[in-house]
Amino acid sequence: MLSYKHGFHAGNHADVLKHIVLIYLYNLEKKRSKSISYIDTHSGSGLYKYISKYMEKNKEYKFGIKKIEKYNGDNKLINNYLKTIKKISKKNNFYPGSPLIISNISNNSDKLYFCELHTNEFNNIKKNLNQFTNIKNINSDGFNFVEKKLIKNKSYFILIDPSYEIKDDFFKIYNILDNIEKYEKSKILIWYPILSYEENDEFIENLRKKGIDNMINLELPIKTKNEERGMKGSGLLIINFKENKILKDLKSLSKELHNLLKQNDDVYNPKVRYL
Numbered sequence: 642m643l644s645y646k647h648g649f650h651a652g653n654h655a656d657v658l659k660h661i662v663l664i665y666l667y668n669l670e671k672k673r674s675k676s677i678s679y680i681d682t683h684s685g686s687g688l689y690k691y692i693s694k695y696m697e698k699n700k701e702y703k704f705g706i707k708k709i710e711k712y713n714g715d716n717k718l719i720n721n722y723l724k725t726i727k728k729i730s731k732k733n734n735f736y737p738g739s740p741l742i743i744s745n746i747s748n749n750s751d752k753l754y755f756c757e758l759h760t761n762e763f764n765n766i767k768k769n770l771n772q773f774t775n776i777k778n779i780n781s782d783g784f785n786f787v788e789k790k791l792i793k794n795k796s797y798f799i800l801i802d803p804s805y806e807i808k809d810d811f812f813k814i815y816n817i818l819d820n821i822e823k824y825e826k827s828k829i830l831i832w833y834p835i836l837s838y839e840e841n842d843e844f845i846e847n848l849r850k851k852g853i854d855n856m857i858n859l860e861l862p863i864k865t866k867n868e869e870r871g872m873k874g875s876g877l878l879i880i881n882f883k884e885n886k887i888l889k890d891l892k893s894l895s896k897e898l899h900n901l902l903k904q905n906d907d908v909y910n911p912k913v914r915y916l
């Protein structure tokens with residue numbers, strides 16, 4: 642049994658990056674589609690209380706959401722994210738996970754599918770999101786769900802956000818990308834951790850070799866390579882989103898977030914590029 646619990650990490654720099662981009666892309670998609678079929682393959686429990694044995698343990702949120710909560714700059718993506726999560730967590734006593742964020746910004750005509758493998762987290766998400774009527778919680782493997790259950794030729798918006806507790810998760814990402822023609826009508830957002838810069842270079846090189854059209858990569862390094870503990874940063878793969886302004890918006894976002902979140906002055910610069 643794996644021990645990953647997102648509560649230990651909720652609101653950290655990686656959640657901040659992922660949720661800002663998720664909200665941005667979902668809102669873009671709302672302009673194009675009257676009814677979105679959304680799948681979160683690794684949903685977690687949807688809501689994380691600041692006062693809890695999980696979030697209190699390492700207080701990772703102090704290096705994430707707490708560093709930008711009082712942001713007064715003019716980046717639209719950051720401001721929209723902050724406005725969205727403040728509306729959801731009115732008393733600011735919890736950090737919302739991706740399912741709660743999307744449930745709040747979706748239209749009633751959108752259909753939201755949340756896959757969570759672990760029964761405790763599945764029971765928690767059922768409880769935490771019980772007021773929403775356009776959602777379906779699924780207690781099963783999210784990779785399996787997208788592989789087996791998607792209807793051919795239908796378009797989906799898919800968030801793939803594994804814990805990468807086991808290396809196998811990276812291979813499952815390769816597997817999805819090797820079959821990318823299956824998702825040609827879908828929009829995909831994949832999150833991944835930068836655990837070591839050397840291994841990450843190899844990962845990116847393997848992705849490049851797949852020659853996928855229309856795949857944007859954003860990477861946000863937070864720590865130098867000499868830091869011994871924890872993630873060095875994180876990255877996103879953004880597939881099949883065609884709006885021209887995305888690259889420009891992500892470039893200004895990554896620059897701003899890097900200034901706000903980096904933990905040393907000599908951290909590598911962020912990257913935004915087509916792979």
Ligand SMILES: C[S@@+](CC[C@H](N)C(=O)[O-])C[C@H]1O[C@@H](n2cnc3c(N)ncnc32)[C@H](O)[C@@H]1O
Nearest residue numbers: 647683684685738739757758759782783802804
């Ligand atoms: C990084 S967390 C998800 C965070 C969430 N997407 C968010 O942004 O708030 C990953 C979650 O996936 C769950 N999980 C692990 N393996 C899974 C699998 N194969 N299918 C579905 N869920 C899985 C874990 O229990 C954990 O709750």
